[in-house]
Amino acid sequence: MAKNPIVRDILKRYRQVWALNHSMALMGWDTETHMPEGGATPRGMASGQLAMMVQKATVELDGMVRKAEKARDMDDMEKGVVRVLRRGLDFSLKIPPEMVDELQRVTTEATVVWRTARKKSDFKLFRPHLEKIVKLERKVAEKLGYEKHPYNALLNMFEEGFTVRDADAVYSKLIPASRKLVDKVMAAGVYPEKHPLETAKYETEAVERVNQGVVGILKMPGDRFRMDVSTHPFSVRIASDDVRITTRYEGVNFKGSLFSTIHECGHALYELGIDEKLAYTPLGDGASYGVHESQSRFLENVVGRSREFTKLLDPMLRKNLPFVDGYDDEQLYRYFNTVKRSFIRVEADELTYNFHTALRYEIEKKVIAGDIEVSELPSLWNDTFEEYLGMRPKNDAEGVLQDVHWSGGSFGYFATYTLGNVVAGMIWHKMKDGAFVREALQRGDVMEVREWLRSNIHRYGSTYAPKALQMKVFGEAYNPDRFLQYLTQKYTS
Amino acid sequence: MAKNPIVRDILKRYRQVWALNHSMALMGWDTETHMPEGGATPRGMASGQLAMMVQKATVELDGMVRKAEKARDMDDMEKGVVRVLRRGLDFSLKIPPEMVDELQRVTTEATVVWRTARKKSDFKLFRPHLEKIVKLERKVAEKLGYEKHPYNALLNMFEEGFTVRDADAVYSKLIPASRKLVDKVMAAGVYPEKHPLETAKYETEAVERVNQGVVGILKMPGDRFRMDVSTHPFSVRIASDDVRITTRYEGVNFKGSLFSTIHECGHALYELGIDEKLAYTPLGDGASYGVHESQSRFLENVVGRSREFTKLLDPMLRKNLPFVDGYDDEQLYRYFNTVKRSFIRVEADELTYNFHTALRYEIEKKVIAGDIEVSELPSLWNDTFEEYLGMRPKNDAEGVLQDVHWSGGSFGYFATYTLGNVVAGMIWHKMKDGAFVREALQRGDVMEVREWLRSNIHRYGSTYAPKALQMKVFGEAYNPDRFLQYLTQKYTS
Numbered sequence A, B: 001m002a003k004n005p006i007v008r009d010i011l012k013r014y015r016q017v018w019a020l021n022h023s024m025a026l027m028g029w030d031t032e033t034h035m036p037e038g039g040a041t042p043r044g045m046a047s048g049q050l051a052m053m054v055q056k057a058t059v060e061l062d063g064m065v066r067k068a069e070k071a072r073d074m075d076d077m078e079k080g081v082v083r084v085l086r087r088g089l090d091f092s093l094k095i096p097p098e099m100v101d102e103l104q105r106v107t108t109e110a111t112v113v114w115r116t117a118r119k120k121s122d123f124k125l126f127r128p129h130l131e132k133i134v135k136l137e138r139k140v141a142e143k144l145g146y147e148k149h150p151y152n153a154l155l156n157m158f159e160e161g162f163t164v165r166d167a168d169a170v171y172s173k174l175i176p177a178s179r180k181l182v183d184k185v186m187a188a189g190v191y192p193e194k195h196p197l198e199t200a201k202y203e204t205e206a207v208e209r210v211n212q213g214v215v216g217i218l219k220m221p222g223d224r225f226r227m228d229v230s231t232h233p234f235s236v237r238i239a240s241d242d243v244r245i246t247t248r249y250e251g252v253n254f255k256g257s258l259f260s261t262i263h264e265c266g267h268a269l270y271e272l273g274i275d276e277k278l279a280y281t282p283l284g285d286g287a288s289y290g291v292h293e294s295q296s297r298f299l300e301n302v303v304g305r306s307r308e309f310t311k312l313l314d315p316m317l318r319k320n321l322p323f324v325d326g327y328d329d330e331q332l333y334r335y336f337n338t339v340k341r342s343f344i345r346v347e348a349d350e351l352t353y354n355f356h357t358a359l360r361y362e363i364e365k366k367v368i369a370g371d372i373e374v375s376e377l378p379s380l381w382n383d384t385f386e387e388y389l390g391m392r393p394k395n396d397a398e399g400v401l402q403d404v405h406w407s408g409g410s411f412g413y414f415a416t417y418t419l420g421n422v423v424a425g426m427i428w429h430k431m432k433d434g435a436f437v438r439e440a441l442q443r444g445d446v447m448e449v450r451e452w453l454r455s456n457i458h459r460y461g462s463t464y465a466p467k468a469l470q471m472k473v474f475g476e477a478y479n480p481d482r483f484l485q486y487l488t489q490k491y492t493s
Helices: A005-033 A037-059 A062-070 A076-094 A097-120 A123-144 A150-158 A164-188 A204-217 A255-273 A289-304 A307-320 A329-336 A353-369 A374-389 A415-430 A435-442 A446-456 A466-474 A480-492 B005-033 B037-059 B062-070 B076-094 B097-120 B123-144 B150-158 B164-188 B204-217 B255-273 B289-304 B307-320 B329-336 B353-369 B374-389 B414-430 B435-442 B446-456 B466-474 B480-492
Strands: A225-229 A235-239 A242-247 B225-229 B235-239 B242-247
Touching: A005 A037, A005 A062, A005 A076, A005 A225, A005 A235, A005 A242, A005 B005, A005 B037, A037 A076, A037 B005, A037 B235, A037 B242, A062 A076, A076 A123, A097 A123, A123 A150, A123 A353, A123 A374, A150 A164, A150 A353, A150 A415, A164 A353, A164 A415, A164 A480, A204 A225, A204 A255, A204 A307, A225 A255, A235 A255, A235 B037, A242 A255, A242 B037, A255 A289, A255 A329, A255 A446, A289 A415, A289 A435, A289 A446, A289 A466, A307 A329, A307 A435, A353 A374, A353 A415, A415 A466, A415 A480, A435 A446, B005 B037, B005 B062, B005 B076, B005 B225, B005 B235, B005 B242, B037 B076, B062 B076, B076 B123, B097 B123, B123 B150, B123 B353, B123 B374, B150 B164, B150 B353, B150 B414, B164 B353, B164 B414, B164 B480, B204 B225, B204 B255, B204 B307, B225 B255, B235 B255, B242 B255, B255 B289, B255 B329, B255 B446, B289 B414, B289 B435, B289 B446, B289 B466, B307 B329, B307 B435, B353 B374, B353 B414, B414 B466, B414 B480, B435 B446
Parallel strands: A225 A242, B225 B242
Antiparallel strands: A235 A242, B235 B242
């Protein structure tokens, strides 16, 4: 517990907010996993009511947080509590309720329209809704305030302290280097574009057993963790000792389900590794979207898609999936690591993924600044895509309409996916350019890797802002060189 | 929506309470079905916080409810809203928070001790805890206020308006008649005490398919209903269009699982049948514990344990449970309807069940009035048991220690189980002494029975107090003769 009496009082009062968030997290999980269809309308109603209560209870903390901001001699945890609450208050106090309501209304409607527009591959349908959203997002940026670029206000909502300048620095290195690398890797032909296992059909039960086996290899704690099924996989912390993931079963191409599971386990391990003493506080959460994504990408790609991990998976795969017969571990490894330029972000591999977010980042930056109009988005999308990947989407469905994010008003989100890769690369570098991971996996010792992540990153929760955390762990922040080194070592050596 | 402007305002404000109750219902469901062990402590913390918020939000309605109580020309729904809220406020305003806290603390501890005491069959361990609880329950009765008998205050908490006088009237008819009836039925020997199928072991998956089949026969709506597994079966309304039950699988004696499922479906149908316009109001719930139990008992016993329903189950049972081969429908019917004097309430059949609640009712009435001391409970239990059932428990575990209710402070609850039987009997009588049910089931038409229950009982929710509802439907309330007639017809004709 905090020593500072004001922070102690704050944490006591905060329990109400914590309890409301706990039940909202459970409601969210249930909605995606078990809820009968008929529960949707009342669930929406209940979530709305609880969100208002959270909002009210948070705003009530403002006076105490103000006092605490003037206090001295606070330890890192106490400073963290004040910092994180101020971030929440900033939004609550600066954005008027009418604007929150309007955003809610506009995005709910836009999401419905977006689904139809994508199905019909017709941007015109979606355009007026997106225009409203962009206008609102610009207003949000104005209300929140920013230095230099309005988009900074939005980036900061997802990644504390992350700016256009930071993002430009990341992408200006990542994109040209990735283009060369992809050319080289594809020319070499070791990593195939396609693999016969991609068309192998499977029984859900068989891959369920495989995923249970993966959960076993990763030593996920059975008394604090569970796995369910949902259309879109996710992880959620219901409480510090109750973290859940979901996975999906599509009946074909089992690596989709397998790596979804590993990815979500990466997120879950972060939540499970947060120091017990941060439970029930505002710090019992990841440092940022980017840092959170670094944990899932690291586990999915650096660990999961390695030759060493493939070896660990081998007996389980052969036992449950008869169709892998005739493919040795090297073949399985290549199936797990196909490299291909594709139109759809969520299907992209490690090497090409960042092109997709860079494109979205550039577009968002320009449209929020008012440098381009919403009507110009499809052509700008296609031009930039062609520049990065050398091919042009044939229609809006495989272009500008593919993601749900904009219809939900999530401007500033996409870059954090790449930050996940970037920070995963920094971890890889810190782990002796991956040697630490390879050696641990050769011994079948996943716990050693988990323990590194826990003691260096997980345990702090959101005690430190993402840049401060990176400086503490790596002595540098968001350095894309490490990720490029990782890719180069993996794909060209 | 209500026409009265005060009630309209009340209902608007009430949505917060509704939302909190919604999330607490989901939390309760999750705790028993899916939550990893580690989630227990935070779940307890969250429930406590939310319960306080409900309490606070309810008390804030007092002024408006007071105003509404003076209003005229309200319709039944509006009157119901005011009546039900007043019941909740009565408890919140009359019982000081310290007393609620103390009850919470004492009962939590007592429940832990009770488990050990039952395991060791040692009432002495439990006695000091039960003494504290009885003392507190007496205080609660004093604070709530009552006419004539302090136990009336406690009975009223579970069954609105139900009194010692009512209970005495029910039991004084039910007990002597049941004693004669049991003697007669057991002498006749048509209904066996034991059946070979009681020892038949089953695979969980097989009985799961049977239960899914039952859910199908009962036409439970798949988009508004789901079934899970828990140690103690229960039903819960998460929302008007999201009602869930659980069942259990013990691996032997499949009727346990089967009739649990049917019982809980009875509760669920009540919740599913409540008029849509009562959603999000305080009336979207059953009329009382007794009336609720009448729905589950009616479906379990009058419908489920009938020859006609056995015939409907037949193909499904034969398909999934090979061991029923060689038992015809009459044999299955007798297996479903064994009659036996037993020590354990939850194992009792229709004919002997009410002895168990009568015993507890008599003891509670005396101990709350201070006519007997807690220390006298074991011997009073055994003496009364012997009087009713002609046999004497060999130890406290199969006697006074068998139920969890007292350790949780639920004094006044047990009688409602019998009210369930009594009201189920009244429904049976209203349905032409069961002919309506038998004919519908012979046609395989469960919906006709469901529709009767929905239009006569379910749809009103808690618009009417239980006695008023019974007067409306039956022209009489809690008349035990109907249930006795039902038993006599079923077991002696």
